[in-house]
Amino acid sequence: MTKLWGGRFTKTAEEWVDAFGASIGFDQKLVDEDIEGSLAHVTMLGKCGIIPGEEVELIKKGLTKLREKAKANQLEFSVQNEDIHLNLEKHLIDEIGSVGGKLHTGRSRNDQVATDMHLYLRKETKEIMNALKKLQKALVGQAEEHVETIIPGYTHLQRAQPVSFAHHLLAYFWMFERDFGRLKDSEKRLNISPLGAGALAGTTFPIDRNYTAELLGFDGIYDNSLDAVSDRDFIVEFLSASATLMMHLSRLCEELILWSSQEFQFIEIDDAFATGSSIMPQKKNPDMAELIRGKTGRVYGNLFSLLTTLKGLPLAYNKDMQEDKEGMFDTVETVKGSLLIFAGMIETITVRTDVMEKAVHQDFSNATELADYLATRGMPFRQAHEVVGKLVLVAIQKGVFLLDLPFQEYQDASELFEEDIFEVLQPKTVVARRNSAGGTGFTQVKVALKKANELLN
Secondary structure: OOOOOHHHOOOOOOHHHHHHHOOHHHHHHHHHHHHHHHHHHHHHHHHOOOOOHHHHHHHHHHHHHHHHHHHOOOOOOOHHHOOHHHHHHHHHHHHHOHHHHHHHOOOOHHHHHHHHHHHHHHHHHHHHHHHHHHHHHHHHHHHHHOOOOEEEEEEOOEEEEEEEHHHHHHHHHHHHHHHHHHHHHHHHHHOEEOOOOOOOOOOOOOOOHHHHHHHOOOOEEOOOHHHHHHOOHHHHHHHHHHHHHHHHHHHHHHHHHHHOOOOOOOEEOOHHHOEOOOOOOOOOEOHHHHHHHHHHHHHHHHHHHHHHHHOOOOOOOOHHHHHHHHHHHHHHHHHHHHHHHHHHHHHHOEEOHHHHHHHHOOOOOOHHHHHHHHHHOOOOHHHHHHHHHHHHHHHHHHOOOHHHOOHHHHHHHOOOOOOOHHHHOOHHHHHHOOOOOOOOOHHHHHHHHHHHHHHHO
């Protein structure tokens, strides 16, 4: 089979070599974008008088027909035609005759594929941003139900201070809001058109690159033809934002996995997002959370893979850059799938408020409150810290918690303690009093929820 570019060659590669070099096995995902770019390009060729109007209309009809066939899964793609561009060009020539070969006037596969990926990532980034908002909405929904539900807060995975469960959930809301912002900001780099840059040096044809950019909804064009065809920063930026997003998902996965364990029992994951064991009938495994946690690694890998591919490439296009697509496609599908699963998982968790309540009454996470109590009465905080540490040791030695110590123990530790100390030590009081901006106090949590809802709306 003669290649569309084969005029200079005297022999053809063996089939296995063609198969190794071909990208059609994965870049057929770009069929819609490739046709969209071609429609804009041929429209511009007609406007600029580069090809006759009747040929423009014939090519556009042919491309429209190919788009219909693609939607109906009626297009067959061949390894011999290497990639989505040559496959579609071959189909177009078969559909309308040799005039289809005029479509490639004034462009190269180098600017064509770059355009396709800009269009593809622009669309997928919007879908991921929408999915992120659904997850944030699910978090807010749960948070609104649990403003005054108290959970142990941890540092080093050790009980630290009690916090509102809503406050804990909203920490992830703000992480995801930053992820949203990174994706939103990346649209500025995504929405630039490389079309018309040619192979690397532009073209002698009197094309209008700004016109094709306008037709495709781009904000502008690349100012340098070499940069236009060799730039993959926009994919690196997407992969980087996706890796950070998956890291945040993975952290929340870890918490859901811990909280749903027999040791914590703070929540129960809905049956729809869990699996059983083939041998142990009692098991309920948080498989979806574990799987998302695991998939984070592949998204990291896709980022590092592309960075490594690009790091030693001279300008302009090199065949290495064919490796830019599979990781991008995989990351898009992984992130979208993870967000869809996660929104459903958060919406349907059962919160075991009774277990959480018991937990915060059976630890020393209210100890900081004692130190603050003494500090507000004039004792230097470092000294107050030591006094409270000794009280904690007394409680541990007696096998009780701070609320169980008799008042005399407090008076022996410091005359600054008064009878109100037992109210101060109540977990709900501890949380409610932390009303500094951004704190876990119930008033502050309600302020945060209001702000979160405003952002969602």
